[in-house]
Amino acid sequence: MVLPMPYQCTLSSGQHIYLDNPGNQTVITVASHGAGQQQQSSSSLSTGPWTTVPQVAQFRGGALVRCVTAQGIFTFQVQGMQVSAATDAVNWQAAQPLTVQSVDAVPGSTMAPMTPMAPMTPMAPMEPMAPMKPLQMGHMQMSTNPMAMRMGDMEMRMGSASAPAAQARQFCTQCGAAVTSEDRFCGHCGHKLND
Numbered sequence: 001m002v003l004p005m006p007y008q009c010t011l012s013s014g015q016h017i018y019l020d021n022p023g024n025q026t027v028i029t030v031a032s033h034g035a036g037q038q039q040q041s042s043s044s045l046s047t048g049p050w051t052t053v054p055q056v057a058q059f060r061g062g063a064l065v066r067c068v069t070a071q072g073i074f075t076f077q078v079q080g081m082q083v084s085a086a087t088d089a090v091n092w093q094a095a096q097p098l099t100v101q102s103v104d105a106v107p108g109s110t111m112a113p114m115t116p117m118a119p120m121t122p123m124a125p126m127e128p129m130a131p132m133k134p135l136q137m138g139h140m141q142m143s144t145n146p147m148a149m150r151m152g153d154m155e156m157r158m159g160s161a162s163a164p165a166a167q168a169r170q171f172c173t174q175c176g177a178a179v180t181s182e183d184r185f186c187g188h189c190g191h192k193l194n195d
């Protein structure tokens with residue numbers, strides 16, 4: 001059975017207990033976070049490989065750790081930073097079970113040597129930005145070149161010299177032909193247009 005090791009458990013005192021099982025050893029690491037400093041101590045005990053997930057229980061301000069291996073059941077007592085084999089007097093059933101979760105690694109433990117980093121490949125030159133496609137949401141439409149926005153019958157444009165905002169559609173008062181506000185005379189009938 002392959003267990004996802006190591007395991008971690010947090011005691012009510014704020015201490016963390018890490019449990020690992022390399023080879024035939026049960027490694028119990030107790031870590032406590034003091035004011036700005038971290039204390040950590042590990043105890044390695046020969047138990048054989050675990051056959052199931054170890055259990056941790058709150059016990060008298062410390063904790064009990066129980067590991068089941070092919071060799072039997074091992075119970076350890078954690079008190080402060082000390083780890084010792086629990087005496088027969090320890091009643092596992094009376095202890096308060098704690099949640100044990102698998103973690104990636106025991107902090108501060110000897111890590112396998114890192115594989116050397118592959119040399120960085122230079123970044124590919126950035127592709128020029130493609131013009132933004134007009135964004136359309138229901139009856140609302142936006143595009144960026146020129147900045148324009150259309151909502152229903154309303155249209156707003158910015159940043160374009162050819163924006164026809166000044167050329168709002170007007171009509172000759174005389175003949176009704178389409179003219180622009182820039183026209184001084186109607187192109188159709190020559191009527192003088194007043195502004």
Ligand SMILES: [Zn+2]
Nearest residue numbers: 172175186189
């Ligand atoms: Zn006219």
